[in-house]
Amino acid sequence: MTELEAGRARTLLPVRGGAMLLRYRDVMIALIAFAVLASLPLFTGSKALLDFVIRCSAYGLFATSLNLLVGYTGLTSFGHGMFFGLGAYSFGLIMQKLSVPIPVAFVATLAITAVIAAGIGAICVRLKEIYFAFVTLAFQMLIHSTILSWASFTGGDQGLRGGIPRPAFFGVDLANHVHLYIASCALLVLGLLAMRQIAQSPFGYTLRMIRDNAARASFLGIDVWRAKLTVFVLAALFASMGGMVMALFVSGAYPEFAYWTISGEGIFINMLGGVSTFLGPMVGTVLLLLLNDTVTRFTEYHGIVLGVVILFFALGLRKGLLDFVADWFSHRRDAGEGR
Amino acid sequence: MLEIRNLAKSFGGVKATNDVTLDFPDSTLTAVIGPNGAGKSTFFNLITGALKPDSGEVLLDGVDLAGRSPPEIVRRGIGRAFQVASIFKSLTVQETMLAAVSADQRSSAVLHKRFPLPETRDRAEHVMELLGLAGKRNRTAATLSHGDQKLLDIALALVLEPKVLLLDEPTAGMGPEERWRMIDKVRELWDTQKITVVFIEHDMDIVFKIAPKIVVLCYGRILATGAPDEIRNNSAVIEAYLGTEHAGAAA
Numbered sequence A: 001m002t003e004l005e006a007g008r009a010r011t012l013l014p015v016r017g018g019a020m021l022l023r024y025r026d027v028m029i030a031l032i033a034f035a036v037l038a039s040l041p042l043f044t045g046s047k048a049l050l051d052f053v054i055r056c057s058a059y060g061l062f063a064t065s066l067n068l069l070v071g072y073t074g075l076t077s078f079g080h081g082m083f084f085g086l087g088a089y090s091f092g093l094i095m096q097k098l099s100v101p102i103p104v105a106f107v108a109t110l111a112i113t114a115v116i117a118a119g120i121g122a123i124c125v126r127l128k129e130i131y132f133a134f135v136t137l138a139f140q141m142l143i144h145s146t147i148l149s150w151a152s153f154t155g156g157d158q159g160l161r162g163g164i165p166r167p168a169f170f171g172v173d174l175a176n177h178v179h180l181y182i183a184s185c186a187l188l189v190l191g192l193l194a195m196r197q198i199a200q201s202p203f204g205y206t207l208r209m210i211r212d213n214a215a216r217a218s219f220l221g222i223d224v225w226r227a228k229l230t231v232f233v234l235a236a237l238f239a240s241m242g243g244m245v246m247a248l249f250v251s252g253a254y255p256e257f258a259y260w261t262i263s264g265e266g267i268f269i270n271m272l273g274g275v276s277t278f279l280g281p282m283v284g285t286v287l288l289l290l291l292n293d294t295v296t297r298f299t300e301y302h303g304i305v306l307g308v309v310i311l312f313f314a315l316g317l318r319k320g321l322l323d324f325v326a327d328w329f330s331h332r333r334d335a336g337e338g339r
Numbered sequence B: 001m002l003e004i005r006n007l008a009k010s011f012g013g014v015k016a017t018n019d020v021t022l023d024f025p026d027s028t029l030t031a032v033i034g035p036n037g038a039g040k041s042t043f044f045n046l047i048t049g050a051l052k053p054d055s056g057e058v059l060l061d062g063v064d065l066a067g068r069s070p071p072e073i074v075r076r077g078i079g080r081a082f083q084v085a086s087i088f089k090s091l092t093v094q095e096t097m098l099a100a101v102s103a104d105q106r107s108s109a110v111l112h113k114r115f116p117l118p119e120t121r122d123r124a125e126h127v128m129e130l131l132g133l134a135g136k137r138n139r140t141a142a143t144l145s146h147g148d149q150k151l152l153d154i155a156l157a158l159v160l161e162p163k164v165l166l167l168d169e170p171t172a173g174m175g176p177e178e179r180w181r182m183i184d185k186v187r188e189l190w191d192t193q194k195i196t197v198v199f200i201e202h203d204m205d206i207v208f209k210i211a212p213k214i215v216v217l218c219y220g221r222i223l224a225t226g227a228p229d230e231i232r233n234n235s236a237v238i239e240a241y242l243g244t245e246h247a248g249a250a251a
Helices: A002-012 A019-043 A047-073 A081-098 A102-124 A129-149 A177-200 A202-218 A224-250 A260-273 A280-298 A302-317 A321-336 B040-048 B070-076 B093-104 B118-130 B146-158 B176-193 B204-210 B228-232 B235-242
Strands: B002-011 B014-024 B029-033 B055-060 B078-081 B164-167 B196-200 B213-218 B221-226
Touching: A019 A047, A019 A177, A047 A177, A047 A202, A047 A224, A047 A260, A047 A280, A081 A102, A081 A129, A081 A224, A081 A260, A102 A129, A102 A224, A129 A260, A177 A202, A177 A224, A202 A224, A202 B093, A260 A280, A260 A302, A260 A321, A280 A302, A280 A321, A302 A321, B002 B040, B014 B040, B014 B221, B029 B040, B029 B204, B040 B070, B040 B078, B040 B164, B040 B196, B070 B078, B078 B146, B093 B118, B093 B146, B118 B146, B118 B176, B146 B164, B146 B176, B176 B196, B176 B204, B204 B228, B213 B228, B213 B235, B221 B228, B221 B235
Parallel strands: B029 B196, B029 B213, B078 B164, B164 B196
Antiparallel strands: B002 B014, B002 B055, B213 B221
16 A cells, blocks of 8 residues: 555655655656546446546544544544535535636635635634534534525525526536546545645644643644644635535535534544544545445434444544554564664 | 842742842852742743733843743843753753744744754854753653753753853752752853853852852742851841741841
């Protein structure tokens, strides 16, 4: 597996003088991953497989962005799903009502998300731990009930019906299944690359400092509130991107996209995959969607099965899958060096 | 020069810092001593912005910093280390230093470059060498020994190149030998870096041996200031330390 080998190479590489090299390495991994994903339709005609990857793109962007908050900054948001829903709805509404080109709607949605996230974040990031978690949850419920009650604009509990128009742009026709698939993969890879850059930038280390010891960070001259607000907005943008992929995929937007259970699934994915590595949430996404798809085929009590799985990870491993693998590698390395 | 003017802070009815006026001229080394609850840590918290003073001034080179936020005061040049080592447990020693220099160079919000920035290396390297942490650069902070964690905490303050360095009990929780090693280090830093150092210390042997100037706090007030010999022979200090309980309040 590329990710695993890459993770090991990172820990072995000396920190000194490796910064540029590491960036090129990430870009290379992204290009290879994209090439592999993009060539998939050449080898398989399975629509279900391509659909699976598109859903992984939507949820993967969302879950990885949540990890920027939970894993890197120590901000456990229970309402991150609101930006997933917001992305899906504003993109869908802009396309339905304004009939602008898709890239315009894409950028406009990101702008709307940024403004709303800045407003909500300005209130939330002052709060600590459980208070932060619950106020984000409250805002999620606020957005969800706004969608439900403003039926004339949002379609209420029916969602945005009638399909989202998908006019072709630059030769890309998102109404075509393969085009949509390639575009989703491209958004996923670009989004992950951008988030990876954030995590490995000086700002990313500022986030780690805040997570470990916010008081000490402020005694180093860091404006903790501003850094938290910045990451809150950045994470919202990527969650919104995930929501847009979802809206394009189902050609609509539904109140469930903005319900608190989406945030819950995001947390669940992060617990499954692990928050101590960058790709943990991506692994968690694939695991959760696989579980969902297979378990629902066999039993209607899939909630019980998922619950047992999460208990196994939380109580048994006490960490996510990729955390577990990364720990195992670092133990082996330490043993090898005789430390 | 750091000048404290009529600094006061009460918690409820307790005057934790009571009308304290002190001068710390540039490049001096001063020890702050006093019985438990004398208000030593509160005094540091007021200077560094962790607490807002009720009244009084904290003048650094003539600029009043009283009541400003910790980030602002740090940027003006007052750095501090903590009684319980305050570090970033999941970062390595080297990452900690590089990130701190980034914060000081105002590049801690940079998104488009990779960490660490090349211009942060020299300073980080210099301070790691200075405190003898260079050999442990790739150790995660949480795995360091207690003494090394205290050193890392001091390194964090020092790497910001402060004018004034406040050390809250640099030897807290250390064995006798480790204590002397740490305090020699502090003295060496003061000698070589030419900065103003103020440290809180409980061990009288250490204080009398290395501090050219000593401030004795008791019940939030200054009981005495002076050279070690003056302090040693000051009757009020002897009384306070020998335990007649209200000697400090009476003085």
